[in-house]
Amino acid sequence: xxxxxxxxxxxxxxxxxxxxxxxxxxxxxxxxxxxxxxxxxxxxxxxxxxxxxxxxxxxxxxxxxxxxxxxxxxxxxxxxxxxxxxxxxxxxxxxxxxxxxxxxxxxxxxxxxxxxxxxxxxxxxxxxxxxxxxxxxxxxxxxxxxxxxxxxxxxxxxxxxxxxxxxxxxxxxxxxxxxxxxxxxxxxxxxxxxxxxxxxxxxxxxxxxxxxxxxxxxxxxxxxxxxxxxxxxxxxxxxxxxxxxxxxxxxxxxxxxxxxxxxxxxxxxxxxxxxxxxxxxxxxxxxxxxxxxxxxxxxxxxxxxxxxxxxxxxxxxx
Amino acid sequence: xxxxxxxxxxxxxxxxxxxxxxxxxxxxxxxxxxxxxxxxxxxxxxxxxxxxxxxxxxxxxxx
Numbered sequence: 001x002x003x004x005x006x007x008x009x010x011x012x013x014x015x016x017x018x019x020x021x022x023x024x025x026x027x028x029x030x031x032x033x034x035x036x037x038x039x040x041x042x043x044x045x046x047x048x049x050x051x052x053x054x055x056x057x058x059x060x061x062x063x064x065x066x067x068x069x070x071x072x073x074x075x076x077x078x079x080x081x082x083x084x085x086x087x088x089x090x091x092x093x094x095x096x097x098x099x100x101x102x103x104x105x106x107x108x109x110x111x112x113x114x115x116x117x118x119x120x121x122x123x124x125x126x127x128x129x130x131x132x133x134x135x136x137x138x139x140x141x142x143x144x145x146x147x148x149x150x151x152x153x154x155x156x157x158x159x160x161x162x163x164x165x166x167x168x169x170x171x172x173x174x175x176x177x178x179x180x181x182x183x184x185x186x187x188x189x190x191x192x193x194x195x196x197x198x199x200x201x202x203x204x205x206x207x208x209x210x211x212x213x214x215x216x217x218x219x220x221x222x223x224x225x226x227x228x229x230x231x232x233x234x235x236x237x238x239x240x241x242x243x244x245x246x247x248x249x250x251x252x253x254x255x256x257x258x259x260x261x262x263x264x265x266x267x268x269x270x271x272x273x274x275x276x277x278x279x280x281x282x283x284x285x286x287x288x289x290x291x292x293x294x295x296x297x298x299x300x301x302x303x304x305x306x307x308x309x310x311x312x313x314x315x316x317x318x
Numbered sequence: 319x320x321x322x323x324x325x326x327x328x329x330x331x332x333x334x335x336x337x338x339x340x341x342x343x344x345x346x347x348x349x350x351x352x353x354x355x356x357x358x359x360x361x362x363x364x365x366x367x368x369x370x371x372x373x374x375x376x377x378x379x380x381x
Contacts, residue, residue: 001363011359012352020361057379167378214352214377218359228379241378245349 012215015252023219030216031066034204041190043202048158050074051199053148054109056093058217058224059163061100063205065222067161068104074161076101079147080113081140082121085230090121093225100222110155112147118302123231125301136231139301146298150288152199164203167210170255171240173262186271189263196280197289209255210241320370324351331366338362341374350377 001010003022010020021029037043044050052067054060054076067074078097083089094111101107115121120128122143126136152160169188176184190207194200205213217224232238247254265271280289283296290296322329322340331340337360341348351374353360366372 001361009364010361013361013363023359211349211352211377214375214379215359218352218354218375224379226375226379238378242347242350245347248349249347 011219012212014209014212016209016248016256026215026219030062030208030212031070033208034063034066035070037190037207038202038204041202043161043191043204044072044159046072048073049156050159050161051110051148051152051155051157052076052161053144053163054078054097055163056096056225057163058214058222059165059205059210061096061163061222061224062213062217062220063161063163064107065100065104065220066216067204068107075108075110075157077110077112077148077151079144080111080115081123081143082113082115083123083229083231085227087227089225089227089230092227096223096225110151112151114143114147120302129301137235140231142298142301146288146296149197149199150286153197153288157199160199160201162201162203163205163213165205165208165210165213166255166259167241167244168237169203169206170244170258171237173258174240174244175236182271185262186266189266195289197282198280207256207259320366320368320372322372322374324374325376333366333368333370335366336362337364337366337372340366340372344374346374351375352377 001013001020002008003010003025004019005025006022008022008024011023012026013020019029050067050072052060052064052074054064055078064074064076076097078094080094081090097109101109115124118125122140123136125143126139129139148160148162151157173185173188175181176188190203192201216222228238244255244258280291281293282288283290283294283299285295285299288296288298319330320333322331322344324344324346327344329340329344331343337353338348341351341353341362348362353362353364354373354375355364355370360372
């Protein structure tokens with residue numbers, strides 16, 4: 001199969017686009033798609049300070065790479081959750097980020113190590129709390145959202161960008177549709193606006209397939225952590241992704257159609273917005289926004305002696 | 319014959335068929351993997367050649 005632009009051997013055939021591209025033209029095409037998504041949903045401009053949540057995985061590293069190459073002011077945030085899984089998952093993830101930075105002069109990385117900051121790893125606190133019993137993902141999500149928001153607001157970032165891709169979005173969409181979680185459906189979007197101290201959040205990769213992002217990372221030579229988070233094995237999200245990929249195999253473009261038509265339905269008012277205005281309060285311990293007065297859910301995770309207000313560490317590649 | 323590797327599994331495959339068909343024969347979904355040969359990404363319409371060693375990389379992973 002030949003590249004549509006130059007006739008050389010294609011590295012990737014994207015059936016949903018009826019487009020095959022060689023390595024050179026794929027590396028041009030991919031950032032253009034990201035730029036289009038940023039513009040289409042008015043995510044941010046080159047005057048904005050963007051905080052990119054990076055995990056060492058393909059999505060976040062590809063996103064950070066593209067934003068840096070497109071001359072956006074994009075700094076990275078790594079949250080060390082202390083997940084081991086028998087092979088040092090979190091440590092390996094950080095190694096990949098550091099390796100990435102050696103070839104990106106001037107890239108700035110903010111680091112928050114949960115165990116250092118709060119005395120326990122995510123896995124330890126999840127095992128201890130009811131919320132994390134059986135599956136630590138709920139605790140992990142809470143910790144990540146809290147830390148991302150806090151670092152963004154304390155360092156005056158205009159927007160927080162995550163590497164959520166189209167496969168992530170449609171897996172969540174499928175789950176919420178199967179359970180008719182209309183509240184979550186109303187909230188799911190490429191952009192979540194800033195609300196009372198909660199940072200503006202954007203997903204610049206939301207229209208790109210996971211396979212396309214992996215292809216970009218491989219062709220670009222970005223070494224990322226291939227292993228899944230040990231806690232994600234057998235997860236509902238992955239089962240939904242499998243189902244959706246089976247659909248995509250028979251109907252190229254089905255995943256994108258599902259997402260785009262959902263967004264259109266939302267625009268047309270199909271999902272009633274929550275009528276109840278959520279009032280946010282400042283946590284009595286850390287000052288971060290929370291829905292109920294008193295101590296926020298994040299601060300309540302930790303033993304009393306460990307509710308510390310910790311500055312983040314910064315790394316800059318030379 | 320060529321060799322196909324996915325995680326810890328290996329298969330011997332005949333030359334001449336496409337990567338896509340090889341992936342389908344192993345029970346994997348071509349939408350969920352990418353094929354790499356000699357460190358280079360190859361498209362699914364590429365035909366397997368004798369002595370090829372092709373690694374299949376899962377695209378679903380932590381981001």
